[in-house]
Amino acid sequence: xxxxxxxxxxxxxxxxxxxxxxxxxxxxxxxxxxxxxxxxxxxxxxxxxxxxxxxxxxxxxxxxxxxxxxxxxxxxxxxxxxxxxxxxxxxxxxxxxxxxxxxxxxxxxxx
Amino acid sequence: xxxxxxxxxxxxxxxxxxxxxxxxxxxxxxxxxxxxxxxxxxxxxxxxxxxxxxxxxxxxxxxxxxxxxxxxxxxxxxxxxxxxxxxxxxxxxxxxxxxxxxxxxxxxxxxxxx
Numbered sequence: 150x151x152x153x154x155x156x157x158x159x160x161x162x163x164x165x166x167x168x169x170x171x172x173x174x175x176x177x178x179x180x181x182x183x184x185x186x187x188x189x190x191x192x193x194x195x196x197x198x199x200x201x202x203x204x205x206x207x208x209x210x211x212x213x214x215x216x217x218x219x220x221x222x223x224x225x226x227x228x229x230x231x232x233x234x235x236x237x238x239x240x241x242x243x244x245x246x247x248x249x250x251x252x253x254x255x256x257x258x259x260x
Numbered sequence: 261x262x263x264x265x266x267x268x269x270x271x272x273x274x275x276x277x278x279x280x281x282x283x284x285x286x287x288x289x290x291x292x293x294x295x296x297x298x299x300x301x302x303x304x305x306x307x308x309x310x311x312x313x314x315x316x317x318x319x320x321x322x323x324x325x326x327x328x329x330x331x332x333x334x335x336x337x338x339x340x341x342x343x344x345x346x347x348x349x350x351x352x353x354x355x356x357x358x359x360x361x362x363x364x365x366x367x368x369x370x371x372x373x374x
Binding site: 182184189190191192193194197237239247248250251252253 | 295300301302303304352365367
């Protein structure tokens, strides 16, 4: 069973706009991570947020975590064509041992 | 640094054939993982290793075997390939358990079984 589920499945925006992706999960977690995957490539780590944190920033990325709602969001501000990729959330279940990945959100940023 | 390197990049097998996928990392990571990625399914863990000489089953281990004879290498074997094993396979490594460190991924092996 999938622990993390991203929403929406696909998102298309214009360059310069903000992109927001959401992730919901089912069980208690140690941390949640976001990854980016460009077409034909492996996943690249973007940001890690621990269960006792509510918000983290990294450059144009802002991640929030609401453990009461078991959800996280990834905001990319001032998007660029180079941000076109699939984005995955991965949760580290509290009682589990390994990450569980969601199916991802496909982001298209149009020039 | 090369990071995580996977070979081969592409492979076509006939049903029943065998093959080995090689993963090598040069970051001195303890933990290594094999995932498969299928459309709409995200990544699913096949097997993993928490150190040289150790292996453990993940979510979808059936039909696969692994070995970690050297710390830097993690091999994934398919003894008798089936069309259901058509997928993209990713190797990943991490410094410690996932609580503290992110995963570093290779660029994948695209396997087609006919």
